[in-house]
Amino acid sequence: MSMNSIGIAEFLSYGFIQRALIAGSFIALICSLLGVILVLRRLSLIGDGLSHVTFGGVALGLFLNVYPLYVSLPLVVFSSLGILRLADKARMYGDAAIGIVSSIGIAAGVMLASIGGGFNIDLFSYLFGNILSISEYEVASSIMLSLLVLATIVFYFNEILSITFDEEFARASGINTGRINTLLVMLTGITVVLTMKVVGIMLTSALLILPASTAFQLARGFRNAMVIAAITSVFSVIAGITLSFMMDLPTGASIVLLNAAFFLAAFTYAQRSRKPASPVR
Amino acid sequence: MRIDVISISDIVSVSGVSYAYNAVEVLSDISFSMQQGDYVGLVGPNGSGKSTLIRLLLGLLAPSKGTLSIFGSPHRELRNWNRIGYLPQKIHFLNPHFPSTVAEIVSLGLVANSDRKSRASENRQAVDRTLELLGIEDLKKKLIGSLSGGQQQRVFIARALVSSPELLILDEPATALDPGTRENFFGLLHDLNHQQRVSIILVTHDLGSVGVFASKLLYLDKKIVFYGNFDEFCKSDHMASVFGPSSQHIICHKHD
Known part of the structure; x- marks a missing residue:
């Protein structure tokens, strides 16, 4: 028992673990809240689409030798507005x-x-995330952007539900x-860019869709x-x-x-708890 | 010649309004007004523009021509949207797995209240009161998707009533209600109309119920065919020409 607690204390004493846990928790929180909204609005795959734009943004950042987040964030937010505008004005379904x-x-x-050329290996690391390598600066910006997302959802909660x-x-x-x-x-654009660091571009939409889908199985209300x-x-x-x-496993996966x-x-x-209930209550 | 003077007491004032979808005019030159306490039955065949007119009145569409005002001003100047209660057609509710409680849904009728944050407890009381009024207080914590069609309809009626609106716009409210509930519901509307002078626009296919409940009839078929008292409509030639020669006896007889 004592061995285990020492193990955990030691684990928590690593700076990179602390940074990963703190930033990861904030990002996981905003992903789950936005996920509930997006899935119910049948926009589940917007996260997937925007993470692909993040890929383009990261590549552009590496190409221009600029920090990839600086390029991805505005590019993805701009693209998210582009999706909205296309769906709104171009007589097009949201998924298209x-x-x-x-x-x-x-x-x-x-x-x-x-x-x-040359930066394929860097790009590859963004595909699957690297939360354990998150910098203090990235932690700070993740927390700030997460609080911004959180505050907006709380402030407009009733409007969003409606x-x-x-x-x-x-x-x-x-x-x-x-x-x-x-x-x-x-x-959503901001969240997708932040989530890239946690689970990578390939798995971003999972963090939006899965927690929401879990919740819908059990939820007794929207809140x-x-x-x-x-x-x-x-x-x-x-x-x-x-x-x-x-256990030395890939973190995002x-x-x-x-x-x-x-x-x-x-x-x-x-499924099990629903069976005995009659369909009409 | 059109007279554009808007009386202060006009709850709804529509003047020369036309609306076109893709250059096809679905409403043309609509003019009418409603005063406080009016109970208007809006009837007309399918495709007559009833829903379009409702959407114009709610500010969901902007007229191609003409002007429209609610409580004496255009929609963009309307600050307190709680003055309007709206019950959409049942078809708008599409997702049976939506994870919301009845109380959460009913409280959406209060969202327009701008200082809502400071009045959360007042809002909760309004929700409780409205659920009680409709006899569905026991459903408060149930998920909306677990209810029957008639129960769901009562929840949406509660959502329309929760803000104590001065104008109620109801799009075929009686569908999915069983006869007993239906009678209670129309009784409730009658009380709101008579005791609290709530103005009502009721879209319906059931001309008979208009005669029984409403004070005025607006018969729409892309333009206004008739607007006035139900009794006048019965006496007019419109009745026979629209509904056939025996209609006068069948429909108007109910009205006494």
């Missing part, structure tokens, strides 16, 4: 708009990587739905869904970082697989 922006991001990234449930009713009750939608996709999603998401990141360090395990457990539990 996501597909277009996403493929431009990937193609541009591959093109830049090919022209630039729009998510029934956008037309929301507009008819005087809510400026255009402004809220714009805010939401911009926040309740957000709480469940937040708890499973933050716990998965903390446990994933710990497990991956102790550990986090995502833990989230997937939570989802399967919640799904199984919900």
